[in-house]
Amino acid sequence: MRIARFSVREGSPAAGSVSFGVVEGDPARPESLVVHALAGHPFGQPQPTGESYRFQDVRLLSPMLPNKIVAVGRNYAAHAAELGNAVPDVPLTFFKPSTSVIGPTESIAYPPFSSDVQPEAELAVVIGRMCREVPLERVPEVILGYTCANDVTARDVQQREGQWARAKGFDTACPLGPWIETDLDPSDLAITCTVNGELRQAGRTSEMVRSVAELIVHISEAMTLLPGDVVLTGTPAGVGPIQVGDEVAVSIEGIGTLANKVVKRG
Amino acid sequence: MRIARFSVREGSPAAGSVSFGVVEGDPARPESLVVHALAGHPFGQPQPTGESYRFQDVRLLSPMLPNKIVAVGRNYAAHAAELGNAVPDVPLTFFKPSTSVIGPTESIAYPPFSSDVQPEAELAVVIGRMCREVPLERVPEVILGYTCANDVTARDVQQREGQWARAKGFDTACPLGPWIETDLDPSDLAITCTVNGELRQAGRTSEMVRSVAELIVHISEAMTLLPGDVVLTGTPAGVGPIQVGDEVAVSIEGIGTLANKVVKRG
Numbered sequence: 001m002r003i004a005r006f007s008v009r010e011g012s013p014a015a016g017s018v019s020f021g022v023v024e025g026d027p028a029r030p031e032s033l034v035v036h037a038l039a040g041h042p043f044g045q046p047q048p049t050g051e052s053y054r055f056q057d058v059r060l061l062s063p064m065l066p067n068k069i070v071a072v073g074r075n076y077a078a079h080a081a082e083l084g085n086a087v088p089d090v091p092l093t094f095f096k097p098s099t100s101v102i103g104p105t106e107s108i109a110y111p112p113f114s115s116d117v118q119p120e121a122e123l124a125v126v127i128g129r130m131c132r133e134v135p136l137e138r139v140p141e142v143i144l145g146y147t148c149a150n151d152v153t154a155r156d157v158q159q160r161e162g163q164w165a166r167a168k169g170f171d172t173a174c175p176l177g178p179w180i181e182t183d184l185d186p187s188d189l190a191i192t193c194t195v196n197g198e199l200r201q202a203g204r205t206s207e208m209v210r211s212v213a214e215l216i217v218h219i220s221e222a223m224t225l226l227p228g229d230v231v232l233t234g235t236p237a238g239v240g241p242i243q244v245g246d247e248v249a250v251s252i253e254g255i256g257t258l259a260n261k262v263v264k265r266g
Numbered sequence: 267m268r269i270a271r272f273s274v275r276e277g278s279p280a281a282g283s284v285s286f287g288v289v290e291g292d293p294a295r296p297e298s299l300v301v302h303a304l305a306g307h308p309f310g311q312p313q314p315t316g317e318s319y320r321f322q323d324v325r326l327l328s329p330m331l332p333n334k335i336v337a338v339g340r341n342y343a344a345h346a347a348e349l350g351n352a353v354p355d356v357p358l359t360f361f362k363p364s365t366s367v368i369g370p371t372e373s374i375a376y377p378p379f380s381s382d383v384q385p386e387a388e389l390a391v392v393i394g395r396m397c398r399e400v401p402l403e404r405v406p407e408v409i410l411g412y413t414c415a416n417d418v419t420a421r422d423v424q425q426r427e428g429q430w431a432r433a434k435g436f437d438t439a440c441p442l443g444p445w446i447e448t449d450l451d452p453s454d455l456a457i458t459c460t461v462n463g464e465l466r467q468a469g470r471t472s473e474m475v476r477s478v479a480e481l482i483v484h485i486s487e488a489m490t491l492l493p494g495d496v497v498l499t500g501t502p503a504g505v506g507p508i509q510v511g512d513e514v515a516v517s518i519e520g521i522g523t524l525a526n527k528v529v530k531r532g
Binding site: 067068070073088089090091092093094095097098099100111112113132160161162163164165166169170171218219221222223224226 | 333334336339354355356357358359360361363364365366377378379398426427428429430431432435436437484485487488489490491492
């Protein structure tokens with residue numbers, strides 16, 4: 001099942017209303033897609049309202065408004081190596097704030113305090129149940145599904161400042177989308193990042209140093225995860241700068257493509 | 267003005283209800299304190315409901331439920347030195363998650379993955395208005411007030427892991443309280459931490475490497491701050507371990523005392 005969050009475009013009696021919804025159809029033919037609205041949230045047993053919309057009549061929003069985003073650094077060995085870093089003995093965990101989240105139809109605003117902004121394609125895990133100290137074998141129970149994320153990073157700021165709140169937490173530094181795929185085995189998916197159609201990053205989730213399940217165990221050992229919280233699982237090799245005017249696209253096999261333009265901060 | 271968040275204790279018709287309120291009276295004589303409930307939130311022009319409670323009939327909660335907490339490391343030179351660190355050229359910024367927040371009547375739960383938990387007494391700034399790219403001279407406009415914070419840290423985990431999400435983000439790692447003092451000059455306040463009444467940390471906010479205003483400028487350069495967001499401003503020298511059974515108290519001149527017991531995680 002593909003769960004999106006959307007607003008209804010102008011021209012409909014429901015224009016402007018924001019809902020979760022289930023997307024049906026063939027993503028390769030957007031004109032075939034239909035969105036069935038859900039009542040309330042998508043956790044537990046989602047209830048359809050009976051309202052449906054053609055895909056062209058809705059605007060996709062970030063599929064979740066997470067309370068927190070916990071991210072993991074250097075979880076693909078080739079990416080750690082390309083920046084001159086070792087794979088850490090213990091997963092390297094940091095937060096991105098809710099104010100950094102944007103959806104698939106919004107733009108990355110180049111932050112004025114950096115001159116080296118870089119995208120990082122990542123598999124995002126969306127938590128479905130409040131949980132803490134999750135045992136490895138029960139991790140699947142706490143996951144709602146998966147989406148594409150871009151862990152946008154001001155590389156120069158990251159290298160200058162010892163902790164990464166500003167480098168990875170600026171407004172628009174966390175594009176998420178296009179939707180949450182709930183039926184997916186995350187263990188071996190192709191993941192790519194393109195800039196203006198040119199391939200930059202290409203990897204497979206099977207190259208992760210720690211698996212999705214191991215990361216959830218490690219993070220939830222320390223802190224409660226809430227429904228809607230998002231865990232980013234690291235990026236494969238191939239990172240490099242982007243510029244105002246570029247279009248960055250993160251694609252993950254079995255999910256889809258999250259594309260965002262890069263604009264000057266307004 | 268002192269703004270608290272509280273629930274009404276058993277025995278009142280309003281038992282269990284949660285509100286913000288204005289605390290009046292002399293904190294040195296708790297029996298003199300009265301809490302005047304506010305309608306809704308304390309931002310903008312707070313409106314009293316007309317309901318008042320004796321202090322002994324309410325239970326103080328964390329004075330804010332922040333969307334995000336942005337913290338600053340090594341902002342007192344003597345504390346940086348005691349851990350063998352230099353004062354960074356650029357302020358070192360990190361996040362603590364909302365799930366780490368507890369109030370003045372809750373307990374710090376010792377996390378099982380650490381054997382060296384340490385309190386850090388800090389002045390907390392509570393944001394009152396949505397803002398970004400705040401100029402130095404306009405910082406006072408975006409501040410609602412100040413409270414005491416304890417930036418509880420698993421020191422062994424912090425030293426083992428390159429980024430501090432687990433070391434400083436575990437559940438209960440961010441006690442806040444007892445209330446928000448809105449009329450306060452933060453530039454030269456005594457700040458202490460005691461453990462079981464024994465003085466551990468003692469400093470003055472005038473020893474901060476970067477002032478409150480400079481920190482807000484620096485953080486808001488990157489990210490939007492929301493009403494209720496909290497900025498922690500660093501801790502003075504004197505950090506050391508605490509144990510289950512201890513009582514930790516953070517006191518700041520002009521605000522009051524935030525005391526929390528340390529318990530085994532349940």
